[in-house]
Amino acid sequence: MGDRIENSPYKFKMHTNETDIFLCRTDPLSGGDFKLLKKRIDEMYQVNLILDNLPAIRYPKKESYFLRWTGYPMGIKVQDAYYVFNHLKFTVLVHKYEEANVARVMGTGDGSELIPTVGSGGSELPGYMVVGFEVVPCSVMHDAQSVKKLKPYGKYPSPIKCDPTTVAMLVKENEPIVFTYEVTFEESDIKWPSRWDAYLKMEGSKVHWFSILNSLMVITFLAGIVLVIFLRTVRRDLTRYEELDKEAQAQMNEELSGWKLVVGDVFRAxxxxxxxxxxxxxxxxxxxxxxxxxxxxxxxxxxxxxxxxxxxxxxxxxxxxxxxxxxxxxxxxxxxxxxxxxxxxxxxxxxxxxxxxxxxxxxxxxxxxxxxxxxxxxxxxxxxxxxxxxxxxxxxxxxxxxxxxxxxxxxx
Structure with missing residues (x-):
């Protein structure tokens, strides 16, 4: 169900934009790890991240509108080659609050007791609430040798261009993978009570009305056939029983057939x-x-x-x-x-x-x-x-x- 939460290695600083952050360099992929990663990509495994209880949401551009999904795929298969998404571009939407009591805006939960109110302790810095969490996955070709001695969360040696329309990081056996990320904070007009609206109005999942109507028509047609057969059978038997005279009924008492047998079967345990x-x-x-x-x-x-x-x-x-x-x-x-x-x-x-x-x-x-x-x-x-x-x-x-x-x- 995805209810178990694990801490990820990504680190954000509130309202601080950072780019070209080196995260880690994996060990060379062994044969087993290489096959497992390709299998996970074939099975369309998704990576789901959560920030302040908000799942990461992805906005890929398609024609003149946006399709929304939570999480992002581990990688993609192009023909016979496998590519992994090793660079993430995060966008955190924040809303400045000016209330004297944060609990009145956010309620008693969601960590409201951990956020200081404006002006408390002599600080005049504004406070921000996270109201959106977006991610754009990219497949970028990194130089694994250039970051061999680089520590996590350090600056990547060269600028990284995140282009979600192209893939470059090819998965190879006995080759390491370098992971990087960047984060941008944007102020938004979305209020705290409305921050879940984007998830509740996702356009990615459509209701298959045609399939539903098709199934209902088939069910109605089959039910109609069964009802017609049932009514005709019952009507024929009842008509036959009504036309029988008393003498014929007395002769048939020993061997009842048809719907008269139901009289005894209904109350039989x-x-x-x-x-x-x-x-x-x-x-x-x-x-x-x-x-x-x-x-x-x-x-x-x-x-x-x-x-x-x-x-x-x-x-x-x-x-x-x-x-x-x-x-x-x-x-x-x-x-x-x-x-x-x-x-x-x-x-x-x-x-x-x-x-x-x-x-x-x-x-x-x-x-x-x-x-x-x-x-x-x-x-x-x-x-x-x-x-x-x-x-x-x-x-x-x-x-x-x-x-x-x-x-x-x-x-x-």
Missing amino acids: PANSGLLCVMVGDGVQILGMAVVTVMFAALGFMSPASRGTLIIGMLFFYMILGIAAGYVAVRLWRTIGCGDKKGWVSVSWKVACFFPGIAFLILTTLNFLLWGSHSTGAIPFSLFVGLIFMWFCISVPLTLVGELLWGKGTAY
Whole structure:
């Protein structure tokens, strides 16, 4: 999900423009690293950077308008050659604030307590808020030998021209790669509450209305065919039954056929009725979680500024809707059993543990595989076990509450 943040080597000084900054020189690419880098470029891996909680956004020029994406590609393949983007041109949009209390503008979060107010401590320097973060990736051919003794964040020996329309840094085996960057600060009229508007109005992702309408037409056509066949079959059978006289009906009592057999099948308990109730209850819980999450996201309660709120919201709604899952499962169990209350406790436990149990087995297996390949996997695995335990302690009682809402009158 990209929720884990790592510190990057890039360093900015507030409202200080810098150009031709040398970042690092890699070791010569080994055969394995060379193949891995080409594979990542083929798979269109993206590099995502964050500054003051704002993702880096890219503005490539196309005709008379701009297309917007977050992040930038690691490299590009031209015919059979691979090129890497090794120079980044950053543009940081800042807005000068003149409020006496920064918290009143920014709220209590986003590091407002770390930014001094204007005039505090005798300083008359203006304060700035970051309201935009843009990046232009370039592929520049550097001389690896000229920077062999250069320290990080030093000045590159020669001026660097960043042209995003051309590529020059060819990826070669047993050859190092030099990374550089530049940063420019620009004052902007964008206010702090509006700094996420550029991300919410991205033009890069279009809704495929033609495909949606095409799918709806196909579904409508198929549904119409099924409905016509169903109505004709039922009408033919009903007409035949109405035309039969009493004597003919008496002769057919021994071998009923057609739609009259449905009368007995509707109220017959299905095989594995307990599993049916469990799956229906969990289905209602998952469907309700999806619907409620989408509604809250559409209403703007899950802002992209708060990273991870979507996953947290889904888990929260899933646990709360355990009440609905328990109610639906036990009610269906009672309906199939003609009001018999026996076995509803077993159904309740299965509803609470069925889907979480499957997720637990899958994720535990994946975590064990990751733990075996990475020594640092013990910490995520322990956190996952704690999350599953908390999930169990919350979802089981809520599921039992839902079942008690239906079974209270007869079970106790």
